[in-house]
Amino acid sequence: MPENCTNNVCETPVFERVYKQHSKDLHDFLYYKYGAQFNPKDKVQEAFIKLWDNCKQVSLDNAKSFLFTVANNLTLNEIKHQKVVLKYKQNKPKHYTKETPEFILEQEQFLEKYKKVLSSLSEDQRVAFLLSKAEGKKHSEIAELLGVTKKVVEYRIYSAFKILKTELEGFKLK
The missing domain is CATH 1.10.10.10 (Winged helix-like DNA-binding domain superfamily/Winged helix DNA-binding domain)
Incomplete structure (x- = not known):
């Protein structure tokens, strides 16, 4: 596709091209960095949804960086959430009362x-x-x-x- 055609990620053909170019690399990046337990496929999809929601603010040149940053942050947020859940599970409630x-x-x-x-x-x-x-x-x-x-x-x-x-x-x- 020639450079002078369009530079707008909001257009469907451009968005599809970005998806085809970066989705596998983004998935592999998340998979190798964090493993399969944090659902890299889901994070890739969520990152592309955020790109679509913010397509007017993100230029075609910055799309790859935006996607990798968003997907990485989504995974880190899930890891942080899992730590909170684990910490909560480890805190056992006290089983005593003040009654005699x-x-x-x-x-x-x-x-x-x-x-x-x-x-x-x-x-x-x-x-x-x-x-x-x-x-x-x-x-x-x-x-x-x-x-x-x-x-x-x-x-x-x-x-x-x-x-x-x-x-x-x-x-x-x-």
Whole structure:
């Protein structure tokens, strides 16, 4: 192609020519420098996409330099990201709490007692109570789900709460 024809990388034939001239060399450069684990084919494609996005700012003379710089930087960014991921994986969270063993034991005992009292409730009370307190549903939503009135739902929740309060010491509900 004669030199006086065009020097604009944004034109499709010129871009195709740049791709054919430099894609294999760019791939080989990345492959030999960093290895296959960083996907040199993907980096080549991303570099050419960036060239296409910035084709008005990059002249034909600077296209090769632009491509190699962009591809190299993309690979270095991925390496840096992999180091952060590896460092994060190596940091194991601490598996200790500030609670005393007595507190943990009391908590487990309370939970067992709570489950026992909850199972002793009638099914209607238990369902209404759990829908309200565990799932956070409003009384009107529970009434619609169960096919009863809102007052019936309120009574079931109140009676379940009253039983739980008498059976469990220190039972408070928000």
